Every structure is written in structure tokens, then in C-alpha cells.
Amino acid sequence: MPAIETFYDVMRRQGITRRSFMKYCSLTAAALGLGPAYVPKIAEAMETKPRTPVIWVHGLECTCCSESFIRSAHPLAKDVVLSMISLDYDDTLMAAAGEAAEAALQDTIDKYKGNYILAVEGNPPLNEDGMFCIVGGKPFVEQLRHAAEHAKAIISWGACASYGCVQAAAPNPTRATPVHKVITDKPIIKVPGCPPIAEVMTGVITYMLTFDRMPELDRQGRPAMFYSQRIHDKCYRRPHFDAGQFVEHWDDENARKGYCLYKMGCKGPTTYNACSTVRWNDGVSFPIQSGHGCIGCSEDGFWDQGSFYDRLTNIKQFGIEANADVIGGTTAAVVGAGVAAHAAISALKRAQKKNEEA
Amino acid sequence: MDKHIHVPNPAAPEPFEASRLTGDATAEDLDSIRRRTSVYVYEAPVRVWHWLNAAMITILIVTGYFIGSPLPSMQIDEAYNQFVMGYIRFGHFAAAQVLTVIFFGRIYWAFVGNHHARQRFYVPVWRARWWRELFHELKWYSFLESTPKKYVGHNPLAQLAMFFFMTIGLTFMLITGWALYAEGAGQGSLPDTAMGWVLGLVQNSQRLHTLHHLGMWAIIIFMIIHIYAAIREDIMSRQSMVSTMISGHRTFKDDRVE
Numbered sequence: 062m063p064a065i066e067t068f069y070d071v072m073r074r075q076g077i078t079r080r081s082f083m084k085y086c087s088l089t090a091a092a093l094g095l096g097p098a099y100v101p102k103i104a105e106a107m108e109t110k111p112r113t114p115v116i117w118v119h120g121l122e123c124t125c126c127s128e129s130f131i132r133s134a135h136p137l138a139k140d141v142v143l144s145m146i147s148l149d150y151d152d153t154l155m156a157a158a159g160e161a162a163e164a165a166l167q168d169t170i171d172k173y174k175g176n177y178i179l180a181v182e183g184n185p186p187l188n189e190d191g192m193f194c195i196v197g198g199k200p201f202v203e204q205l206r207h208a209a210e211h212a213k214a215i216i217s218w219g220a221c222a223s224y225g226c227v228q229a230a231a232p233n234p235t236r237a238t239p240v241h242k243v244i245t246d247k248p249i250i251k252v253p254g255c256p257p258i259a260e261v262m263t264g265v266i267t268y269m270l271t272f273d274r275m276p277e278l279d280r281q282g283r284p285a286m287f288y289s290q291r292i293h294d295k296c297y298r299r300p301h302f303d304a305g306q307f308v309e310h311w312d313d314e315n316a317r318k319g320y321c322l323y324k325m326g327c328k329g330p331t332t333y334n335a336c337s338t339v340r341w342n343d344g345v346s347f348p349i350q351s352g353h354g355c356i357g358c359s360e361d362g363f364w365d366q367g368s369f370y371d372r373l374t375n376i377k378q379f380g381i382e383a384n385a386d387v388i389g390g391t392t393a394a395v396v397g398a399g400v401a402a403h404a405a406i407s408a409l410k411r412a413q414k415k416n417e418e419a
Numbered sequence: 420m421d422k423h424i425h426v427p428n429p430a431a432p433e434p435f436e437a438s439r440l441t442g443d444a445t446a447e448d449l450d451s452i453r454r455r456t457s458v459y460v461y462e463a464p465v466r467v468w469h470w471l472n473a474a475m476i477t478i479l480i481v482t483g484y485f486i487g488s489p490l491p492s493m494q495i496d497e498a499y500n501q502f503v504m505g506y507i508r509f510g511h512f513a514a515a516q517v518l519t520v521i522f523f524g525r526i527y528w529a530f531v532g533n534h535h536a537r538q539r540f541y542v543p544v545w546r547a548r549w550w551r552e553l554f555h556e557l558k559w560y561s562f563l564e565s566t567p568k569k570y571v572g573h574n575p576l577a578q579l580a581m582f583f584f585m586t587i588g589l590t591f592m593l594i595t596g597w598a599l600y601a602e603g604a605g606q607g608s609l610p611d612t613a614m615g616w617v618l619g620l621v622q623n624s625q626r627l628h629t630l631h632h633l634g635m636w637a638i639i640i641f642m643i644i645h646i647y648a649a650i651r652e653d654i655m656s657r658q659s660m661v662s663t664m665i666s667g668h669r670t671f672k673d674d675r676v677e
Contacts, residue, residue: 306492
């Protein structure tokens, strides 16, 4: 047995059969968009490679990422990855508390220097020297910097770590700052969402174990396999959008028919996530399927994009509740009125001049 | 000599060629024809671009507005047989692609066309004369100046508006528009390779939509002012305006200097 247990060891110890282990591997391969040929590769990696140590730290957050994670559809993902994490450090999920927990963190850092993945849930507030989030008697930002120093890579779980989320919404009193703006010298994978989809979270970790590298990232640093398309691009209500059939009011006939929620402020067309394909809770449903528009939770600054129920975004810089149409329409009306007045004066002046000449 | 052709000044050697061809000219008409001159200013590609551009912008504004605020739901047929929003979006994308092509064509013409074909691509802020005439033009529009100046091309104020709305403004709309189109075209597609970086810059696609939408209103405001100014100048200035963009010829109403 290797010095560090493999994932497979952990699974077997937890009483998981080889058959369900193989099922997990093929499911994960499918979720990652890999062909069947990769199933044995994943299985082999799980069986032979020492499991990747993960340190999971929590800043300003609501723990919804952890909540999502432990509800991963496939029980194995939960058991495996969760056991893995609780073995190392996760102040929410681990049994140890207080000084024992802090010692566990330091042990993990020392033992796996340069080899562990730092998973960050939440973000550090920087105002008042970070005093708005204290972990183990110190500002969270210090713990984050300390843990990041020797990390191989960093995973920013959720909208908080990736973009700032609600605590960074204007005016952001604590100056909550996404991880990549604090740690600038490490590879960072953003897995946004409030929370991210459980299968996306386990999928990212499994990918990194199987291939010993970071998944392909898009321009915003998100795993391209899950965040390369908008909800809208794969939405099962898309045909109603193209047909021009929309829910006009909540609970109208169109809502009962399952028409497109575009006019109800659905942010599907501007949100990159896998909800419309992977869905939630073991693939049961996702917000749009439940009759509510997408709120765009995996997008940068989604709390500052106005109401969840308006298609056109409110533009706060104007100090009033105004969207592009209100601002543009008002300006155009003022200009139009100005033009009309100008035309009237021009005509009068011209008539006056003619009278003078006559 | 045809008795219709009136020679007000017998000392003049020959009447102008043009006055010979106008059979119904009165004495005043002939006097007028002699003073008026015309300059060929807008070459055919510029005129074709102008009207195509205007048509595409009109289509883009109408379809764009209905993409942001769709028409009331229609129940013509089952969703698979109905494509209302699809056609509106198609119209928007098709017009945008035409607009893009002719925009590049117009830039090309700025290099090979005449002097006036270049005017809308820059603002000569380094010229004191340009500034003086800009203020003159502002005074003319504020009714503080009784006579406008004559220009073969754009007056300084018009040049400023053209530059900001139609050169910078259209570029902004093309960049944001193609960035939005790249989202639907998908990662790795040509529009995404070319313009996908814009979304990375703006971060949130909702923000990108809002910027593009505000741009539409800027262009609507430009249209209001542009059409008004063109018609007003046609009536009140000392030169032709509207017909110049049809025939290409700028005619002047008097023979006074400037």
C-alpha cells in the first residue's frame, strides 16, 4: 500500500463495490465530456495514484458550496471526495476543532508542500486589515495567503471566491475581494455558481487527479467543459424563445405551458453554467425547469445587475431606477424636443429676417 | 439667338453654358445660375455606403429593440413551426454582417477615395482654423450668427458628430455586437476568436448587453440630430445638403466668399 491511500482504497474501505466504482468512473467520464476510452484511465488513476490532498478553507461565505458538494448526485463522489477532504483540512466538515484543527492545517501544509490543492470557499474582506472575517483568531486573508503559498493550484469554489458574490455587491463595505485578486502567483480555477453544481465540483477534482493537470480553462478562468456555453444555449425551453412564445406574467397560461421565461428576467442568455445539461439534485431539475428564470448566479457581479425579474438591467450610475431604455428613451425625447424647438425658432428667425428685408 | 435666352449684361461675352440649356429661365434665374457653382464631393461608393448604412442601422434598431423587449407572445403554431424571435434575430445578425462589410469597405474608400471621403475618420484638433470655425458653427446653431459659412464637405461641427457617432460609435457597436454574437456562435468559433476577448474585459454578458443597448440609443439620438440638421441646412444654409448625398454634387446658393 502506498504511503498515501488512493481514492480506490478509500472507496473500498467505505464498503463501495468495484461495480459501483466503475459506474462512478464512467459517469464522471461522461460528465467531463470524455469518450468511453477514458473510463479505464479514470479507474486506473483512482486505483493507483495517491489521492490529491485538499485543504479547504472558508472565508466570507454561506457554506452553500459545501452543502452542494455533499449532495453530489453520485454517492461515491460524496464519500470519496468528502473523506479525502475531512482527512486533511476543512474547518466546516472536519471532526477536529479549535487548536487541533489549526494544527491539522499546518500539518497538511508541511506534509504535502507544493502538492496539495487549496480549495477556497468564500473570499477575504480586505477593509480594516481583514477584520471582518476572523478564522482561528486571525484575519482570513492571512490564512488564505499562508495556505496558498505552498499550494499546487487553487480552486475558487462558488461565486464568492470567483467573483465576490453578495458580500462584494455595491457598495461592498468590507471590500470582499475574489481570490484571484489576492493570490496572483498561483494557477486558479474558478468554479462559479451560488452554489456550483455538485457534479461540476467533483468533476473538476476528478479531472485533475486523472490527468495530473488543470482542466482547460476559458477566458475567465473557468473549466471550459462546464462553463463554455450559456444556460440559454442548451435550455429545453429554447424553442419557445425562438418561436417568440414567452411567459408574460407569473402564473399566466403561457407559464403553465412552459414557455420561455425571457420576459420574466431570465438570465439564461447571459449566464455560463451547466445547469441546463447537468441539472441539479441528481439531474432532477434546474431553476428554469421549475418555472423560475435563471438569476445568473455564476456570473461576475450578478447581485449588481438589477432585479432578477427584469430583462433590461438597471443602470445604477444614473442614481435612479433606470434601464437602458429609460435612459436612452428619455435622452432621445429631450433631444427630439430640443430639435423641434430649434426648428421652430429657426422658422421664426427666418420669417423675421424676410420681413426685415421686405 | 433664342429670345428666351436673356442676356442681362450685353458686355458679357457669352452666357454660361448652363443658361443656354434652360429654356424657361427668367432673367433672375439666369443671374442665379451664373452665381451658383457645384462641386462633385461624394463619390458613388460614399453615397451607396451612406444609404446602405442608414438602411442597415434602421433594421438593426428595430430588430434590436425587439430582441431586448420582444413582441407580445404569438400562438401561430406549435413552437417547432413558429420562428418569430428567430427571424427577428436573423434580421439583426444579417443586417449587422452587411453593416460590418460596408464599414470596412468605407474605410477602404477613405484611402482610395477623394479628400472628402476621409473627413469623417478624424478630427483636426491641431488646426486653429478648425476650432474657430467650430465655434462659428456653434454660434450659427445658437442663432448668434446670421450667416453660416460654406463648406464643400462637412462643417467642423458635423465632422465632430460624424467622428464620434459614426466612426467611434459604429466601431463600438460592431465590437460589442460581435462579442455578443460570439457568445451564441460558441467558443472556438471565428467570431469568438476575433471578439470573445471583449466579454473577458466586461466580465458579465448582462453588462455587455446593456452597453450595446445604450449604444443603440446614442445612434438614435444621432439620427434625430443628423436628419434635422441636414434638412435645416438644406433650407437655411448657403449650400445643398440632402441632394448632395443623392447626386454627389454640392451646389452653392451664392457667390460670396466663404
